[in-house]
Amino acid sequence: MKVIKVKDYQELSQYASKIIIDLIKEKPNATLGLATGSSPLGLYENLIESYKKGEISFKDVKTFNLDEYIGLPKTHKESYYSFMHRNLFDHTDIRKENINLPNTEGEDIEKEVKRYNDSFNQASIDLQLLGIGSNGHIGFNEPGTPFDKETSVTKLAENTREDNKRFFNSMDEVPEYAITIGIKNILQAKKILLIANGKNKADAINKLINGEVTEDFPASALKNHPDVTIVIDEEAAELI
Numbered sequence: 001m002k003v004i005k006v007k008d009y010q011e012l013s014q015y016a017s018k019i020i021i022d023l024i025k026e027k028p029n030a031t032l033g034l035a036t037g038s039s040p041l042g043l044y045e046n047l048i049e050s051y052k053k054g055e056i057s058f059k060d061v062k063t064f065n066l067d068e069y070i071g072l073p074k075t076h077k078e079s080y081y082s083f084m085h086r087n088l089f090d091h092t093d094i095r096k097e098n099i100n101l102p103n104t105e106g107e108d109i110e111k112e113v114k115r116y117n118d119s120f121n122q123a124s125i126d127l128q129l130l131g132i133g134s135n136g137h138i139g140f141n142e143p144g145t146p147f148d149k150e151t152s153v154t155k156l157a158e159n160t161r162e163d164n165k166r167f168f169n170s171m172d173e174v175p176e177y178a179i180t181i182g183i184k185n186i187l188q189a190k191k192i193l194l195i196a197n198g199k200n201k202a203d204a205i206n207k208l209i210n211g212e213v214t215e216d217f218p219a220s221a222l223k224n225h226p227d228v229t230i231v232i233d234e235e236a237a238e239l240i
């Protein structure tokens with residue numbers, strides 16, 4: 001694991017977005033694994049800016065998102081479908097048919113789990129972007145998830161729901177379930193880029209860098225991957 005420590009969120013977003021911008025310049029038809037949450041917002045702004053300057057195009061880029069809440073329609077502002085369109089896709093020339101997210105609106109969730117898993121496994125992810133939950137989750141793979149698990153329906157940990165409450169009016173509105181790709185799927189990517197900022201992530205980053213590999217701490221699975229870069233700001237690096 002390569003650990004890059006930068007000063008603050010702005011530098012983190014700059015550093016991490018440059019990795020993706022360089023990849024798209026080198027491989028205009030790259031397949032990206034994308035994440036939601038507040039961590040990648042600055043990075044997505046930089047990608048949009050680079051697109052607007054004409055440095056990169058998303059015309060031939062394909063994307064696969066990690067996860068989607070169950071119980072929120074696509075139109076809900078906190079669905080990951082809405083999040084991705086609002087914060088990235090709507091401001092670029094990406095083609096609709098190249099955007100992939102689990103669709104949790106249908107009746108048959110298990111069928112969707114299989115469909116998404118199959119299409120994810122057929123794609124070859126050039127770079128997987130990840131945030132990290134304060135409990136070490138990646139995607140929505142909560143502590144205790146077997147490393148060999150593929151896409152599934154997952155029950156969100158209570159502290160994950162607490163962390164994500166800030167996006168909703170009340171705890172009752174925070175979904176309890178999601179579809180997430182599994183740790184096994186994540187580890188198939190050629191490169192992995194994990195970003196984390198703020199004091200709230202310091203403990204998780206310490207465990208990731210200095211702790212053991214254990215299913216009790218999902219992000220530790222990344223130690224089994226040969227090409228992982230972690231970009232953290234000073235606050236997230238506080239305990240390492």
Ligand code: GLP
Nearest residue numbers: 035036037038039131132133139
């Ligand atoms: C969310 C997402 C993850 C994200 C993580 C951290 O619940 N499912 O993909 O990386 O939690 O979120 P944030 O970046 O807002 O701290």
